[in-house]
Amino acid sequence: MTTATRTVDDLTGPRPLPIVGNLVQMRTDRDGHRAYDRWAREYGPTYLLRFGKLPIVVTGDGPIVEAVLRDRPDGFTRTRVGPVLEGLGVHGVFSAEGARWRRLRKMAAQSLNAAYLREYFTTITRSSGRLRARWAHAAGENRPVDVLDDMMRFTLEVTTALAIGHDLDAFAGDTGLHRRLAELFPEIGRRLYAPVPLHNWITLPRDRRRARVMREVDALVRSSYRQAKDRMATGAKPRTFLEALVAPLAGEAEFSHGELFGNVLTMLLAGQDTTSSAAAWTLHHLARHPEAQQRVREEATAAFGPDGTPADPGALRALPFTDAVIQETMRLRPVAPVMGFRPTRDTVLPGSGYDLRLPAGQSILLLLSHGARAVDAPDEFRPDRWLGDNPPAPAPLHPFGAGPRFCPGRNLALLETALVAGLLCRDFQLTPDGGPVGERLAFTAFPTDLRLRLTPLR
Ligand code: HEM
Structure with a gap:
């Protein structure tokens, strides 16, 4: 059986507006990171946003999240936050x-x-x-x-x-x-x-x-x-x-x-x-x-x-x-729900039922806690779910x-x-x-x- 390969051009996502792309819809102040998770439920765990004209891949797909996090420092670097910190000294x-x-x-x-x-x-x-x-x-x-x-x-x-x-x-x-x-x-x-x-x-x-x-x-x-x-x-x-x-x-x-x-x-x-x-x-x-x-x-x-x-x-x-x-x-x-990375070289990441092909330098945002909803009654505060022999291990929850x-x-x-x-x-x-x-x-x-x-x- 062959695994389908998706490129950035194959990905869909919320429709971008002219010039600003999806920036307005993100409404960071009011929605926080919740908008990212909502879109992942609507468009699938891996989808595309545009910041202005710039394509940004977003994913909460467990195997892809893990593959990116593990392939460091050689395969992926941090985006945005790295240069911002360096710029601040x-x-x-x-x-x-x-x-x-x-x-x-x-x-x-x-x-x-x-x-x-x-x-x-x-x-x-x-x-x-x-x-x-x-x-x-x-x-x-x-x-x-x-x-x-x-x-x-x-x-x-x-x-x-x-x-x-x-x-x-x-x-x-x-x-x-x-x-x-x-x-x-x-x-x-x-x-x-x-x-x-x-x-x-x-x-x-x-x-x-x-x-x-x-x-x-x-x-x-x-x-x-x-x-x-x-x-x-x-x-x-x-x-x-x-x-x-x-x-x-x-x-x-x-x-x-x-x-x-x-x-x-x-x-x-x-x-x-x-x-x-x-x-x-x-x-x-x-x-x-x-x-x-x-x-x-x-x-x-x-x-x-x-x-x-x-x-x-x-x-x-x-x-x-x-x-x-x-x-x-x-x-x-989650305190750090979203983190941005960039591959240092062309790469293929194993997703759930597909491979994702990314060119070097393509920004990818990881939803580190997208798996948080993969439990019974996900909106309820139930600490007991973490006790006993069978605590949940939803992926990705990092x-x-x-x-x-x-x-x-x-x-x-x-x-x-x-x-x-x-x-x-x-x-x-x-x-x-x-x-x-x-x-x-x-x-x-x-x-x-x-x-x-x-x-x-x-
Ligand atoms: C609840 C509290 C905290 C949360 C949720 C948190 C979360 C994170 C996350 C998500 C990362 C990125 C990891 C990655 O790229 O895979 C990180 C990195 C880091 N954290 Fe924390 N952190 C917490 C507390 C702390 C504390 C108390 C310290 C030290 C005093 C600390 C020091 C660092 C450092 C130095 C890095 C960078 C590691 C590297 O790039 O190699 N963090 N943290």
């Missing part, structure tokens, strides 16, 4: 390709080595303690909390402390470096979705502010690295990513300041927006499902020590239901990507989210506050207008 592992990526990836993997998570844990629990105190204060004043804002403070404080050992004290006020750093992130989304790349030609006040923040972080990385070298010379165990990088890796030359700075900034970006959204959506679901909230509370109460703070990351492994809640949250609300460029921060992100969910449910009854919660897609997909009311339980 963020020269790290996320945007690197080829040999440079291989070296920076080793660096990222070394920083996030699971063996170090134990050493990092005290830093993480210091921030979760501050978050809990902030929520106790809000509960005392009977004030709702802005969940995404607080999760961003938490993840930015954790990632900066882990990366360079600097305490942002992000819960203390609204004027510190954490606020200035937080201004960097929306710029990525703005540039990714700008119909005309004006930023390439015009320097705005916000670009000058951004340059100042970058210089501030650069100076911090320099002084932290000097301190890291001194501390590692005493034979201590690494407590920060920089300390983990002091000793050269086997077969690698010492890292330059540019490489250290690029990867530190990449970690701050990659670790903050994503984890804060995942944690915020997790709390959103728990607030709307009191019975699930109660089960998370019971697990945390049993697993965390008498003072409510787990002594080590091992305690978080005793939270199977909390973990199921996070998996189910990421199924319903909230952290796959293949050689798989997210190296996955364990850290899951640990932070489980810790926050456990601690907050243990100490507060969470209830929704306000109107409907929205979703927006910028660099990542995140909730809008997400506020909760808290009733202290101890």
